[in-house]
Amino acid sequence: MQNPTNILDSPIEYLKGVGPMRGDLFKKELGVFTFRDLLFHFPFRYVDKTKFHRIRDLSTNSDSVQLRGILRRLSVVGTGRKKRLVGKLRDESGAIDLVWFKGVHWLEKSLVIGQEYIVYGRVNNFKGMINLPHPEIESVSATNTKKATTFAPVYPSTEKLNSKGLDAKGQRKIVAALFEKINKHHITENLPEYMLQKFRFPERFKSLQDIHFPKNQKDLDIARNRLKFEELFFLQLRLLQIRRRRKDAIKGFVFSKIGDFFNRFFKEKLPFELTGAQKRVSKEIRQDLGSGIQMNRLLQGDVGSGKTVVALMSMLIALDNGFQACLMAPTEILAQQHFNSISATIKGLGIRVAFLSGSVKGKKRKEILKLLKSGEIHIIIGTHALIEDPVEFKNLGLAITDEQHRFGVAQRAKLWNKGIVYPPHILVMTATPIPRTLAMTLYGDLDISIIDELPPSRKEIKTLHKTENNRLRVFGFMKEEIAKGRQIYVVYPLIEESEKLDLKNLEEGYEVLSREFPISDYQISILHGRMKPADKEFEMQRFVKGETQIMVATTVIEVGVNVPNASVMVIENTERFGLSQLHQLRGRVGRGAEQSYCILMSSFKLTNEAKERIQTMVRTNNGFEIAEADLKLRGPGNIQGTQQSGVLNFRIADLAKDGRILQTAREIAARILDKDPFLESQHNQPMRNYLKKHRKKFKAWSLIS
Ligand code: ADP
Ligand code: MG
Numbered sequence: 057m058q059n060p061t062n063i064l065d066s067p068i069e070y071l072k073g074v075g076p077m078r079g080d081l082f083k084k085e086l087g088v089f090t091f092r093d094l095l096f097h098f099p100f101r102y103v104d105k106t107k108f109h110r111i112r113d114l115s116t117n118s119d120s121v122q123l124r125g126i127l128r129r130l131s132v133v134g135t136g137r138k139k140r141l142v143g144k145l146r147d148e149s150g151a152i153d154l155v156w157f158k159g160v161h162w163l164e165k166s167l168v169i170g171q172e173y174i175v176y177g178r179v180n181n182f183k184g185m186i187n188l189p190h191p192e193i194e195s196v197s198a199t200n201t202k203k204a205t206t207f208a209p210v211y212p213s214t215e216k217l218n219s220k221g222l223d224a225k226g227q228r229k230i231v232a233a234l235f236e237k238i239n240k241h242h243i244t245e246n247l248p249e250y251m252l253q254k255f256r257f258p259e260r261f262k263s264l265q266d267i268h269f270p271k272n273q274k275d276l277d278i279a280r281n282r283l284k285f286e287e288l289f290f291l292q293l294r295l296l297q298i299r300r301r302r303k304d305a306i307k308g309f310v311f312s313k314i315g316d317f318f319n320r321f322f323k324e325k326l327p328f329e330l331t332g333a334q335k336r337v338s339k340e341i342r343q344d345l346g347s348g349i350q351m352n353r354l355l356q357g358d359v360g361s362g363k364t365v366v367a368l369m370s371m372l373i374a375l376d377n378g379f380q381a382c383l384m385a386p387t388e389i390l391a392q393q394h395f396n397s398i399s400a401t402i403k404g405l406g407i408r409v410a411f412l413s414g415s416v417k418g419k420k421r422k423e424i425l426k427l428l429k430s431g432e433i434h435i436i437i438g439t440h441a442l443i444e445d446p447v448e449f450k451n452l453g454l455a456i457t458d459e460q461h462r463f464g465v466a467q468r469a470k471l472w473n474k475g476i477v478y479p480p481h482i483l484v485m486t487a488t489p490i491p492r493t494l495a496m497t498l499y500g501d502l503d504i505s506i507i508d509e510l511p512p513s514r515k516e517i518k519t520l521h522k523t524e525n526n527r528l529r530v531f532g533f534m535k536e537e538i539a540k541g542r543q544i545y546v547v548y549p550l551i552e553e554s555e556k557l558d559l560k561n562l563e564e565g566y567e568v569l570s571r572e573f574p575i576s577d578y579q580i581s582i583l584h585g586r587m588k589p590a591d592k593e594f595e596m597q598r599f600v601k602g603e604t605q606i607m608v609a610t611t612v613i614e615v616g617v618n619v620p621n622a623s624v625m626v627i628e629n630t631e632r633f634g635l636s637q638l639h640q641l642r643g644r645v646g647r648g649a650e651q652s653y654c655i656l657m658s659s660f661k662l663t664n665e666a667k668e669r670i671q672t673m674v675r676t677n678n679g680f681e682i683a684e685a686d687l688k689l690r691g692p693g694n695i696q697g698t699q700q701s702g703v704l705n706f707r708i709a710d711l712a713k714d715g716r717i718l719q720t721a722r723e724i725a726a727r728i729l730d731k732d733p734f735l736e737s738q739h740n741q742p743m744r745n746y747l748k749k750h751r752k753k754f755k756a757w758s759l760i761s
Contacts, residue, residue, distance in 0.1 A: 064092035064242055072233040078220055085214045094234055098267055098283075098708055099209030102276065103176050103192075106206045112149035116181040121188075123147060123175045124196070130169055132160060143167065145175055145188075153187040159219065163193075172196040192224055207270045231268050246746035247286065248739045251724070257282040267708075281717070284709045289721040294747060295500030296725050300733060308350030308478050309453050314342075315376030318369065320405055326365070327401075333509035334362055340505045341370050341483065345454070351481035354499050357507030358679035359487045359643035360514065366507070367456045368398055370483060375407065375434050379453025382474075383437045386459050388413050393618065394458070395437040412438035412447070443470040455480045459487065487643075488636065489679035491687045493711045493718050500722075508680065517646040519654040519674045521630075530655060531572050534624065538578065538605045542650060543622040547641055549632040550585065550610035559586065565628060566608045579604040611637065620648035630656040630673075631666035635686040638673050665689055687712045 068088055069079030082088040088097050109121040125147035132141050141163055143154040154175060156163055167173075177191030211227040222230075240261035245252075252259065258266070258278060266279035330338070337355060344351035357363045371381035383398075385391040395411040402409070410424050410433045427433045431450030436442060452474045474480060484502075495504055522530055534544055546569065548562040566582055573580060581595040581604040599607045600619055607622070625645045627638065638656075645652040656670055672685045711718070728740065735744035 063238060064090065064095065066091045068094060071230060071237075073230050078222060081217055081220055081222060085217050086212070091234055091237070094231060095238075095264060096707060097211065097231075099211050101210045102270065103208045103210060104206070105174075105208050108174075110149040111145070111147050111152050114152065114179055114186055116179065116186060120176070120178050123152070123188075124172065125151075125175070126172050127167060127169055130164065130167055132164060145173065153185075154191050154193070155187050155189045157190070158215070167193070168195070194225065207272065207276065209268050235265065235268070244742070244745070246290075246742050248742050250739060255282075255285070257285070260286075280708065283707075284714055284717050285721055287706055287709045288714065288718045289725060290743075290747065290750070291497065292500060292718070292722040293725040293728070293743065295497075296722070296729055297733075297747075299500075299502075300729060302352070303349050306350045306479065307348060308345075308481055309377070309379065310348045311345040311373050311377040311379070311453065311481075313376055314373060317375045317405060317407065318372040321369070321372055321402060325401055325405070328511065330365070331362065331507075331509045331511055333357075333507040334366055337505040337507055338366055338369055340503075341366070342373065344503070345370070345373055345481055350479055351483065351503070353483050353503045353505055354495070355483055355485045355505045355507070356489060356495070357485070357487065358489060358510070359640070360647065361487075361507040361510055363458075363485045363487070363507060364394065364397070367458075367483065367485060368401065370456065371435055371454060372402075374454040374481075377453065379451050380428070380431065380433070380449050381435050381454040381456070382442055382449075382452060383435070383456045383458065384442050385437075385439060385457075388415065388439055390458065391437055391439050398435070398437060407434050408432060409435045409437065412436055413441050414439065416441075443474065447474070449474055452480045454483065456483045456485065458485050487679075488640075489683040491680070491684045491711075493715045494687065496718060496722060497711060506680075513649070514646065515649075515651050516677055517642060517652045517654050519642065519656065519677070521656045521658065521670050521674050523658060523660045525660075527657075530626065530657070533653075533655075534606075534626070535573075537624050537653075541621070542624060543599065543602065543604075543619065544606045544624040544626065545622055545644060546606060546608045546626045546628065548608070548610055548628050559584065561629070562608065562610060569606065569608060573606060578606065580606045580608060583607060583609040585610060611641065618647060619644075621650075623648060623650045623652040625652075625654045626657060627654070628657050630658040630670060631662055633669075635669050635672060635682055635689065638669070639679055639682045642673070642677075 067079065068074055068082045068090055069076050071091060071094070074082065082094070086097060088094050103120075103122060105122065107122060108124045111123060111125065114121060123145060125145040127143055128146045128151065129144040130141065132139065134140055139157075139160060141156040141160040144151050145154055154177075173193050173195055175188065175191045175193050177188040179186050180189050208224075209228055209231070210224045211231075213223055213227065217223065217227075220226075240259065243261040243264065245260050247257065247260070251257070256278075257263070260282075263279040263282045266275045267283060270276035270279065337357075341351070341353060341355075344353060355363055355366065367383060371383065374381040383394055385394055391413055392411070395409065399409050408427075410427070412421070412424055416424065416438075424433065424436075425446060425448070428436060429448045429450060441447070455474065490499075537544065546565065548565055550559070550562070562582075562584060566580070569580060579598070581599045583592055583595050587595075595604075595607075598604045599622075602621060623645055625642055627633065627641060630638065633641070642654045645654060654673070656673060658666070658670060662670070668685070668689060672682060676682060709717070728735075728743075731737075732740055735741075735747075
């Protein structure tokens with residue numbers, strides 16, 4: 057018997073209306089190689105063909121509109137690149153210009169004056185007049201002869217496709233031809249019957265049919281829901297399966313006791329009371345460490361939320377149980393900072409802490425490697441030099457990485473090999489908040505702890521939005537703060553493509569500041585990426601030591617700078633920064649006891665998106681709230697730390713909008729695996745088969761942790 061799904065594997069050129077030339081375009085432009093690919097090439101919007109607008113009612117506020125009228129005039133105007141075809145469409149209420157810049161000749165030949173057309177497009181405001189640039193146009197008679205679809209799908213297209221007749225309408229025809237060829241027997245159901253019933257989901261074939269050719273909004277919504285659920289559900293099912301398997305298979309050291317190191321630190325050294333959030337996550341970590349299963353935990357917490365002390369306490373538990381611990385940071389500066397502060401905090405407890413980076417060389421390095429191997433060093437802090445080959449531990453029990461998104465997957469994997477008997481427990485810390493939906497997807501097979509509370513003494517940074525006409529008052533404010541003994545950052549954007557121009561901005565800004573803050577009374581540092589490392593270091597140190605009051609800089613100060621006396625951050629051209637970058641920059645102030653300020657300077661005219669970004673910054677200091685807003689504004693692919701993963705290329709689900717579906721999908725997946733971890737029961741076969749068939753697709757995800 058022939059496998060009934062085979063037809064979907066047919067090369068796209070065999071479909072009616074495609075052929076070799078268009079087939080090539082489908083492959084090159086859309087990545088559609090087979091019938092199946094086409095089936096999953098979903099429309100990105102729909103035209104409601106049941107409704108028509110009256111031309112007189114259109115205004116510059118109208119968005120996409122559908123009109124029905126008689127084509128009254130048609131002429132080619134202009135020459136060269138300005139050449140365009142202008143038609144006039146008239147209905148009983150008025151008339152509007154239709155304008156085409158491309159395909160002028162072909163359209164001129166095929167359109168007929170006096171004929172009735174249906175036109176669909178976006179209203180454009182051209183010097184106070186409205187027109188419709190590049191509308192879709194179809195004669196009424198042509199529409200009438202076809203099967204009436206009230207909701208017409210619009211597919212993503214490109215110029216090349218359009219020129220070969222594969223615009224929205226052309227693609228629609230071809231997808232319709234596909235549905236002539238297939239029926240529900242060609243589409244294997246991947247959700248079990250009981251789930252379809254529970255959620256009242258239509259079967260898979262009907263969902264696919266309705267996503268392309270819905271009869272009405274309701275059918276479309278239902279189909280869309282099911283397909284989104286399906287996409288998110290299988291990902292969660294796979295991630296949870298990986299997590300379960302790891303937990304079953306990978307045993308870990310049992311840290312059963314809390315001993316002297318921990319207790320003495322807690323009683324004698326801890327300089328403050330832990331926040332509720334710190335207590336909660338410490339407990340989560342302690343439970344993992346005692347469970348006998350290797351810990352793989354992500355610790356998220358905003359800048360300044362106090363992750364370091366949580367890391368330190370976890371390391372002390374490792375020591376109490378006779379193990380070594382390591383802490384790895386992405387840069388030498390950060391590693392050194394950790395080393396200094398941790399050494400100071402645990403002084404007198406009899407713990408030996410060492411530092412290792414690429415710059416530790418010769419005899420010193422040899423000595424450290426020897427003591428690590430013999431177990432005389434308890435805690436080692438450093439850069440990725442820690443995971444390189446010659447480094448051997450006596451018994452590494454816990455490995456912590458700070459700012460994990462800067463470490464590659466391969467680097468983290470190396471840590472695993474440093475354990476003897478079992479891999480060490482792993483804790484990864486990040487100050488880049490990731491929205492819940494993203495975390496569930498990117499780190500869906502890790503356990504996640506969140507510190508969502510700042511230490512109580514911290515004063516909220518006050519954030520203000522100012523424009524050029526407030527400039528003098530901003531200078532005045534800066535002078536007041538300097539008079540109080542504070543220091544100030546002034547930051548300019550530096551985006552690579554326009555580096556020269558940006559540098560000019562920075563230099564001009566520096567000059568203006570120099571005039572306003574004369575050298576007789578003020579000292580100004582300047583810092584940018586084009587400077588020599590030694591000069592950078594020199595300027596940085598002047599600011600750190602308080603010799604200069606103002607630091608004019610590009611975003612190079614984003615990481616690793618800690619000057620508690622700097623309490624004002626002025627950001628220039630704020631509209632050019634992304635949200636997460638603004639948040640990171642703002643995190644440079646608010647580190648001391650004084651009230652800190654962040655002043656966002658921007659031009660007066662802003663795009664809606666820029667306005668939204670600035671308002672978000674003014675409204676909240678909460679990194680998670682900012683990350684959520686960023687996700688909504690920019691989409692998941694652009695969130696920091698996610699770019700390389702390629703995990704987020706969903707066909708239809710949208711992490712910014714489908715959080716609830718994702719949550720449900722994850723819960724259901726967890727419940728199913730609780731009852732049937734290997735999907736062995738009869739009714740779970742559809743899911744098992746589907747996962748098996750798409751193993752490759754899900755493989756990428758398992759690499760992430
Ligand atoms: P991050 O999460 O950004 O790594 P740190 O661990 O560096 O934050 O902590 C920032 C500052 O807050 C440090 O100076 C630390 O000593 C202090 N800190 C941490 N926890 C508390 C607390 N519970 N109460 C008061 N200060 C705290
Ligand atoms: Mg930190």
